[in-house]
Amino acid sequence: MEEARNMKAPHSEATQDSATVSAKDTRNTGPGRLLIAVYAVFAISATARAGYQILTKFSEAPLAYLLSAFAAFVYLVATVSLAKAGRTWFRVSLVAVLVELVGVVVVGALSVFDPVAFPHETVWSLFGRGYAFIPLLLPILGLVWLYRRRPGQRPAGEQD
Amino acid sequence: MDAFFYIILVVGLLSSGICLVAGILKKAPNDVTILSVAAVELALIVYLVGSIVRVVAGEPIAGEAWEFWGYLATAMLLPPAAVYWAILERTRWSNFVLAAVGVTALVMAARMNQIWY
Numbered sequence: 001m002e003e004a005r006n007m008k009a010p011h012s013e014a015t016q017d018s019a020t021v022s023a024k025d026t027r028n029t030g031p032g033r034l035l036i037a038v039y040a041v042f043a044i045s046a047t048a049r050a051g052y053q054i055l056t057k058f059s060e061a062p063l064a065y066l067l068s069a070f071a072a073f074v075y076l077v078a079t080v081s082l083a084k085a086g087r088t089w090f091r092v093s094l095v096a097v098l099v100e101l102v103g104v105v106v107v108g109a110l111s112v113f114d115p116v117a118f119p120h121e122t123v124w125s126l127f128g129r130g131y132a133f134i135p136l137l138l139p140i141l142g143l144v145w146l147y148r149r150r151p152g153q154r155p156a157g158e159q160d
Numbered sequence: 161m162d163a164f165f166y167i168i169l170v171v172g173l174l175s176s177g178i179c180l181v182a183g184i185l186k187k188a189p190n191d192v193t194i195l196s197v198a199a200v201e202l203a204l205i206v207y208l209v210g211s212i213v214r215v216v217a218g219e220p221i222a223g224e225a226w227e228f229w230g231y232l233a234t235a236m237l238l239p240p241a242a243v244y245w246a247i248l249e250r251t252r253w254s255n256f257v258l259a260a261v262g263v264t265a266l267v268m269a270a271r272m273n274q275i276w277y
Contacts, residue, residue, distance in 0.1 A: 029249060029251075030249075030251060030253050031253050031256075032253075033245065033246075033249060033251075033253050033254060033257055034253050034256045034257050034260070036245075037242065037245060037257040037260055038260060040241075041238075041260065041264055044234060048230065048234070052227065056224075
């Protein structure tokens with residue numbers, strides 16, 4: 001995994017990082033594995049749902065279905081980046097999880113206060129009520145996990 | 161909701177419960193938790209075979225047929241994927257990953273029932 005990262009890292013700074021980064025700069029261990037698994041399930045289901053909506057009834061609600069596709073993309077990026085080691089992937093994870101949090105809060109609020117404009121369901125509608133509110137919980141847990149495993153920190157000894 | 165759904169309901173909840181308790185007890189994935197997830201896969205195979213028999217016998221699927229089969233195929237990929245992901249790192253957390261399988265399969269089976277009827 002570390003080798004693959006070196007090849008992909010475009011900046012020399014990042015390459016230097018990876019030389020000094022220990023194997024500890026990962027987020028795919030311990031509770032992170034559960035987080036990644038749940039993100040993966042959401043990435044698959046959101047992608048399938050958005051694909052289905054766009055292929056069969058796109059003209060009904062283009063905005064809502066494009067939003068579904070965007071949500072699916074965010075889940076996909078979060079899943080992959082959380083599974084990868086190194087500082088660059090940490091930043092990608094952070095951006096993806098923050099976008100997800102903003103998305104679920106904004107779309108959730110809009111769908112509550114202006115249901116006329118959001119009549120069609122997306123993953124984030126009503127704060128993810130259709131998915132047991134996991135879409136709202138997930139970015140919060142994601143941020144907590146990213147904070148605990150932020151680069152340059154001694155890993156807290158929470159793994160068993 | 162048909163018998164296939166209830167089979168997955170029982171097996172899925174049992175499997176999730178077993179894996180959850182094992183995770184809470186700080187155990188790594190073992191034969192019991194992995195076999196419980198295998199039982200979920202078996203229940204899905206029963207659903208698959210049963211559904212093929214019903215379609216061949218001439219029973220129509222009310223919703224989109226390809227959506228139904230898509231759900232079933234995806235659900236069947238979950239147990240092997242979770243077991244693979246879990247045995248790569250044998251910690252208590254992997255049991256929580258395994259616990260997610262039964263519940264997810266249950267939700268997907270509910271959706272499959274909605275599509276069928």
